[in-house]
Amino acid sequence: xxxxxxxxxxxxxxxxxxxxxxxxxxxxxxxxxxxxxxxxxxxxxxxxxxxxxxxxxxxxxxxxxxxxxxxxxxxxxxxxxxxxxxxxxxxxxxxxxxxxxxxxxxxxxxxxxxxxxxxxxxxxxxxxxxxxxxxxxxxxxxxxxxxxxxxxxxxxxxxxxxxxxxxxxxxxxxxxxxxxxxxxxxxxxxxxxxxxxxxxxxxxxxxxxxxxxxxxxxxxxxxxxxxxxxxxxxxxxxxxxxxxxxxxxxxxxxxxxxxxxxxxxxxxxxxxxxxxxxxxxxxxxxxxxxxxxxxxxxxxxxxxxxxxxxxxxxxxxxxxxxxxxxxxxxxxxxxxxxxxxxxxxxxxxxxxxxxxxxxxxxxxxxxxxxxxxxxxxxxxxxxxxxxxxxxxxxxxxxxxxxxxxxxxx
Amino acid sequence: xxxxxxxxxxxxxxxxxxxxxxxxxxxxxxxxxxxxxxxxxxxxxxxxxxxxxxxxxxxxxxxxxxxxxxxxxxxxxxxxxxxxxxxxxxxxxxxxxxxxxxxxxxxxxxxxxxxxxxxxxxxxxxxxxxxxxxxxxxxxxxxxxxxxxxxxxxxxxxxxxxxxxxxxxxxxxxxxxxxxxxxxxxxxxxxxxxxxxxxxxxxxxxxxxxxxxxxxxxxxxxxx
Numbered sequence: 001x002x003x004x005x006x007x008x009x010x011x012x013x014x015x016x017x018x019x020x021x022x023x024x025x026x027x028x029x030x031x032x033x034x035x036x037x038x039x040x041x042x043x044x045x046x047x048x049x050x051x052x053x054x055x056x057x058x059x060x061x062x063x064x065x066x067x068x069x070x071x072x073x074x075x076x077x078x079x080x081x082x083x084x085x086x087x088x089x090x091x092x093x094x095x096x097x098x099x100x101x102x103x104x105x106x107x108x109x110x111x112x113x114x115x116x117x118x119x120x121x122x123x124x125x126x127x128x129x130x131x132x133x134x135x136x137x138x139x140x141x142x143x144x145x146x147x148x149x150x151x152x153x154x155x156x157x158x159x160x161x162x163x164x165x166x167x168x169x170x171x172x173x174x175x176x177x178x179x180x181x182x183x184x185x186x187x188x189x190x191x192x193x194x195x196x197x198x199x200x201x202x203x204x205x206x207x208x209x210x211x212x213x214x215x216x217x218x219x220x221x222x223x224x225x226x227x228x229x230x231x232x233x234x235x236x237x238x239x240x241x242x243x244x245x246x247x248x249x250x251x252x253x254x255x256x257x258x259x260x261x262x263x264x265x266x267x268x269x270x271x272x273x274x275x276x277x278x279x280x281x282x283x284x285x286x287x288x289x290x291x292x293x294x295x296x297x298x299x300x301x302x303x304x305x306x307x308x309x310x311x312x313x314x315x316x317x318x319x320x321x322x323x324x325x326x327x328x329x330x331x332x333x334x335x336x337x338x339x340x341x342x343x344x345x346x347x348x349x350x351x352x353x354x355x356x357x358x359x360x361x362x363x364x365x366x367x368x369x370x371x372x373x374x375x376x377x378x379x380x381x382x383x384x385x386x387x388x389x390x391x392x393x394x395x396x397x398x399x400x401x402x403x404x405x406x407x408x409x
Numbered sequence: 410x411x412x413x414x415x416x417x418x419x420x421x422x423x424x425x426x427x428x429x430x431x432x433x434x435x436x437x438x439x440x441x442x443x444x445x446x447x448x449x450x451x452x453x454x455x456x457x458x459x460x461x462x463x464x465x466x467x468x469x470x471x472x473x474x475x476x477x478x479x480x481x482x483x484x485x486x487x488x489x490x491x492x493x494x495x496x497x498x499x500x501x502x503x504x505x506x507x508x509x510x511x512x513x514x515x516x517x518x519x520x521x522x523x524x525x526x527x528x529x530x531x532x533x534x535x536x537x538x539x540x541x542x543x544x545x546x547x548x549x550x551x552x553x554x555x556x557x558x559x560x561x562x563x564x565x566x567x568x569x570x571x572x573x574x575x576x577x578x579x580x581x582x583x584x585x586x587x588x589x590x591x592x593x594x595x596x597x598x599x600x601x602x603x604x605x606x607x608x609x610x611x612x613x614x615x616x617x618x619x620x621x622x623x624x625x626x627x628x629x630x631x632x633x
Contacts, residue, residue, distance in 0.1 A: 017520060017524050017527060017528045017531070018528065021517055021520065021528075024519070319517065322515050322517070324500065325474075326503065326529050327500050327503035327533070327577070329500040407496050407499075
């Protein structure tokens, strides 16, 4: 027989006979049971993951400069304290104690301006002028630095300023509406020219300033560290006071230990972010539980498949042994079972991704209406693919091992 | 020995089934010309191992074919201990170097005669359909080509299994009681076919028998 003819002959016969031989004991019911169980597990895991990512994107989105990994704390001002001029600054010892807490990764100071600041603005024909205070935080605490967040006294660029979102709200809904002044958006206010008058140490200077961002986590008026160093050096008359506010990077947002510590020391954290943190913490606990349930179901399904394949191999033990007696390699006979496993697992993956997409679509309406930017689906789909790939590899390894053990009866 | 090297000799070095350990001084081990001896099977010689039932001839075939390892002593192919062979290596040997007819034939009862042969031949691509049919005709089972193997008589199964065993190149043909259920005429037909195929392959034949001996034209007799 010529090589060409022989090859053709072999191809035409194919592996249909082996397939027919091994197919006999395959139980469609067992495979369907596995597929359903694994589908339930995987769908729960993926849907819970996606929901968590969608919902927590609220907290991520809330402040683009300072993430929820940071707490900004100050001391509570008590009635007595304000009368007696009580100490609202953090001493070195207190800062060291906070740094030593297990939940705190690092602690940074707010540097306050030790000079007089007055800001004036011309808007809609009306001029406003107010005494201000400024603070700076170390630049490395910003997740995202605002555009132009640096200052060089030499080149005369305007000083970038970040103000609390609350101030804009106060202006728009309190001041502007009662005075008949125009309401302004965040984008508009960035274009309003501000003039700062800095004075102290027997000197006075005017500098231009520009509001570059709003933060709901920084309840202050923040300027770059470089500007503060320059201005304090020039206008400060006395030594810089201890910081009255601290920024703390925490290991886990919403850690109840942190909240407990703050309460016991009468410290306040900016805004209601601790409550948000608590909600995030609660949500993460709930999500972990749901994902754990999904993982357990998936694991059980994995073992169901493994057991039903073992059962199938057991039923076909004699045939598999005889095929290998004829010269079929364990790999060659395992291939038929691997094809089944891969087909079922891919079907499970595709179905669970469909369920995920439908579920995400269902909650996208309500979430978007409260201003949530939905997280993309692909990281969740990728996770699902990795899980299914791992399950499939586990199955294939188990099948190969089992068949090799049948090689010698 | 690399994968494609032929097996020129099979050496038994004081080989003994583990079940016989401790009864070396007793029959059948005491009188055996195979167990606990140094023995070399060389191609293209033919060997006929005669044995009584229960003396371990099927075990010997299984040891040489790599499907069992419960023996003492060594078995060597071209001087290499076969215990060292990997599973893949054994699969290659079973496709190219050693053809085997087990005593129980081991046909798949749910497949037809032709499918039973094809399942081996598609692995080796050794014979054409015409060649297979011609062999079946010579052994007078061509008429059963599309019959399920489970429906055949034992004698017919034996002849189909012989054809299947011949669907590969081989250096040695191991045939465990190949004619136990055949009459003299079929015995002669089988012996002629096997002699032709072995000669074509330049191969050795190791046949066993408990009674009905295959009528090969030449052989070294051994008693187990």
